[in-house]
Amino acid sequence: MRRPQLKNLQAEESQFQLRLLAAYSFMVLMFIVLIARFVWLQVFQHEHYSTLAQSNRISLVPILPNRGLIVDRNGIVLAQNYSAYTLELTPSKIENLEKTIADLSKIVDVTPRDLKRFRKLLDESKGFEAIPLKVKLSDEEAARVAANGWSYPGVEVKARLFRDYPYKEMTSHVLGYIGRINQQDKEKLEDDDKTTNYRGTTYIGKTGLEAIYEDDLHGTVGFEEMETDSGGRAIRSLKRTPPVNGNTLKLALDIRLQEMADRMFGERRGALVAIDPSTGGVLAFLSKPGFDPSLFIDGIDNQTWAALNSDWQKPLVNRALRGVYPPGSTFKPFISMAALENNAIGKTDIRPAPATFYLPGSSHEFRDSRKTGNGMVNLARAITVSSDTFFYRLAWEMGIDKIHPVVGQFGLGSKTGIDLDGEAIGVLPSKQWKAKRFAKWGPQASRWLPADVVSIGIGQGFNAYTPLQMANATAIMANDGVVFKPHLVQEVVDTHTGKTRRIDAQPLRTLPFAKDNFEYVKQGMTGVLGPGGTAARIGAGLTYSMAGKTGTAQVVSIAQGQKYNASALAEQKRDHSWFIAFAPVEKPRIAVAIIVENAGFGAAAAAPIARALFDFYLTGKIPGDMGQFKTIPQEAPSTDAAPPD
Template sequence: MRPSRLKNAQAEESQLQLRLLVVYAFILLMFALLVARFVWLQVLQHDHFSTLAQNNRISLVPIQPSRGLIYDRNGVVLAQNYSSYTLEVVPSKTADLEATVHALGELVEITPRDMRRFRKMLAESKDFEAVPLKLKLTDEEAARLAANVWRFPGVEVNAQLFRDYPYRELTSHVLGYIGRINPKDKERLAEEEKTANYRGATHIGKTGLEKIYEDVLHGQAGFEEIETDSAGRAIRSVRSTPPVSGHNLKLALDIRLQELADKLFGQRRGAVVAIDPQTGGVLAFLSKPGFDPNLFIDGIDPQTWNTLNTDWQKPMVNRALRGVYPPGSTFKPFMAMAALQSGALTPGQILPAPGYFTLPGSNHQFRDSVPSGHGAINLSKAIAVSSDTFFYRVAWDMGIDRIHPLVSQFGLGSLTGIDLDGEARGVLPSKEWKAKRFAKSREEVRRWYPADVVSVGIGQGFNAYTPLQMANATAILANDGVVYKPHLVKEVVDTKTGQIRRVEPNPLRTLPFKKSYYGVVKEGMAAVMRPGGTAWRLGVGLKYAMAGKTGTAQVVQIRQGAKYNAAALAEQYRDHSWFIAFAPVEKPQIALAVIVENAGFGAAAAAPIARALCDFYLTGVVPPELKGQLKTLPPEPAEQDKKDTASHASLAG
């Protein structure tokens, strides 16, 4: 046994030695192969690769695809491209940057604003990247510069595609804007493995639809392989792959409605969202004030940026999407649906609606907005006159645990899923919500008190929603519980094949409420517009049946801690004016929510806007005081309509 084991070990050892030798020979061979490859690359092909390295800036030129256009529902262009010349400087190639910029200033006018933007972008970009010094050169300027660039190494005059938003403030919170690709964008593109398609690209969607639909709008980059001489001049194109343009977007939005809403607001702050209940298409989406998105495309200068950001009116805040306001009495129709469905109330049931409501065993008075009260009334009447005590009682009878699941069916307190980024969720209060919201507070604060539910019943308390959520909930109600996802983009049009993809064309679900209950609540909302209703004045002269609900929200600032403007202080403490509406009542084509900040009672400020928008959308009538002031609406609307349909057809074809 012993000798054989020894022998075995010896054999094993010599076998190992042999294998080690084989392995070593193999490794030497592989490394030799590698070195041979290096010799081929670095000695034999050195000249070839040196040339490639020297001309690397131009040997492979990406061709930018043109970005998809954005149209409104009638084919009016909301975002377009145009070509223009830009004066650009590559800092690493200039001998003396300051002197170069100074000398260029003698050829074309360089304004202080150009200079500020140039300095900012210079600080943000790398030395070898071209930084624009002056945009949108006139033909004469471009020609003068082109004749002189040879004197300035590192200076280039390039033709570039620019983006333009002709309706400026009107579309700022819908379309958003594109801006220069920054290091953070680059990182994200690399992570999503899209770097190749953005090689040579300078701009990317930053906010709004431009951001959400970036992938379809951008298109496919093409490239051209260009042979160059030793001076770097292009001799011929070896081969090229043309770029594929981005897809066009067709919105459900009607720019005329949008402009009318803007004009109706005037200088006031607030938001309007109008939705087609039959499709979920967003017809108008306005946040006032807006801003000019064109300022952002090529880097905003620091001064303008500061002005926009410190403005007490917060033009950069998208109020329709992110502004969270207590709904006030506009909450009552949804509360009414919950009450009927839960069985706490029957459609014809009559309840006392006195001037105040007290809880059993308490003498705290929950007051009605009308001190004398409304007598004994049923649900429809309670909505029409907006009785608070009626709804206090209903809320108290139901309790928050029955209210929350039913009202939440209308999408209140949850994201609507609209095709925009950063939507606010709002608050539909519940016991769980309160415990979570005040998790860090004492037990007394965290606990849900039975009395908390009373003010919830009339849309005050912790209730808070965005105008978008209110419009969406109104659309669902108008459509008898058939839920569509609200969407701004109606169709994505492939510019190459003409293929049209419809966005969200099918309903998401149908709410489990009993059909007849919608009729009861809608009757109450229709009565709001009739004599005796809170907005009866606005029902005068209607050519169709309209239903609505006024609301007055006690003020909670959008953002706390903002700098106050002394002159605006008093105004900022006034109540917000709300109005939700839909029309025609029988087969609703438009549902909307309007809020005017610090404008007082709902019927006073918000309701007239809603009425005018419905009038225009359904009958084409413009309020007499605005006739001739609307850019989107030339004198003969009928003719314009024909033209719009024509351009629409060509677009779709």
């Protein structure tokens, strides 16, 4: 190393230390400046700022936007707001809560249910926010509280907007409901950075469309900048930023169809989904029984909640979205597509459809639903007469590996992507599925058995799909394979600008299947409603063309050699009645899947509902024995009902 360099290093070292010192002095100096600033603000100016803080002159008062309306395809209102007075208490401002409540009970009718709900909300809150003691005061009660010049601090009568669902149970599984913002909602809002927009908001969409379209429905909060006096009372408004009201949701749903379906179900349980195959718009979406959504808006009391939850009819379960059922014979059109696409059968091949089917080398009896069998039939006819033995053999010959790839393309066994939360996936059986599903019971249980495929051929076995999936698959079939994403909301309308945003208007894809295969299967389905078909009675007197398929989903398996006797089985163990259909066949405008729980054969319970719906939707005809409708004027068929095709 050269000498000068060493000297350099020494010089560098001292230069470095000097710079450290300079930096440190600078930082200390800056901190002293900062502390001087604190002394100035907090000692010399303390009084000034204390006064400002006490009478903080500017307070920001949020102005709530009106929640968006939800209307059906014809503009009939399904969810709306109305204004009413509420009596609200802010616990942190009240010294003796019990006495205040007791005093208030003398001038306002506070029911035990109101009290229960109040206490529940009180437990969940931290006491800083106002909690309603009684919602929807009568005018007289509101006047009485006002007239008594209520002197208790922390007690207020406020005009608030309430949500109303005029069709109650009928639309509960579509619209869902709003409810008070709870801790969990708050955390979510915080994570999404939306707390500012929810200042002053007490309700938020909890389920259904109210939850999915929360951002659209809520709108943007406005603010009024108020000058206030030292008591916090507003003196004058300095500046007002108006709120932006929530958008209107216009559904594809036709509430008249929905009501008709609801009436036809009556007290029976089940689900119905109707889809416009040319757009994917959901025309009707029913899960029976429903529930009254207004129970949930202001917090449901524990008793009512427990009763609803433990009800054997399960009114809170959205059967259309989350109920998985074996499709029964309604599966046959789809497995037929699998057979045709795999060339497992020709369109003109005639095959036996006997009373029983046996696997080679086995004595296990697979029975036909028709005791005598159906003789010799081709595939279309086998659909029409719903031969079980024909499809047992077809499925057996094909094997599961050829079935699930084709059937899966119809959206069976996967989420349809509808604009609702919590959609069930169902089960599209395959070897991989079984291996995974039964893995914990060992290789013996999880191995695919040759016999597994046989009952799958008639829609039993492992098959399980939601009514929504079945309706979607039917629409895809009706459409010759053009797939839309089913959607309840057709467009979102900005209430200020009138601008609309279409939802899922474009087809997702077209299935790569031969057009004449679709035509052939649809021909078999058209036969179902013709002479000799399983729903021939339903097809009588049609003024348009209709295709369909009946189905019966087994709830309990019947032991070998035993006969099915519906009346002997307890009601809840009876078979479910299925029907899928679409019309008109040439240019389908409506496709439907219906399941009526524990109602026996598909043709008897489910099919008449489809016929009534189609008659009304396509020709405007109302069944004579249905009495008064809420949604349909009685004098004449609605003018905007579509003309017959």
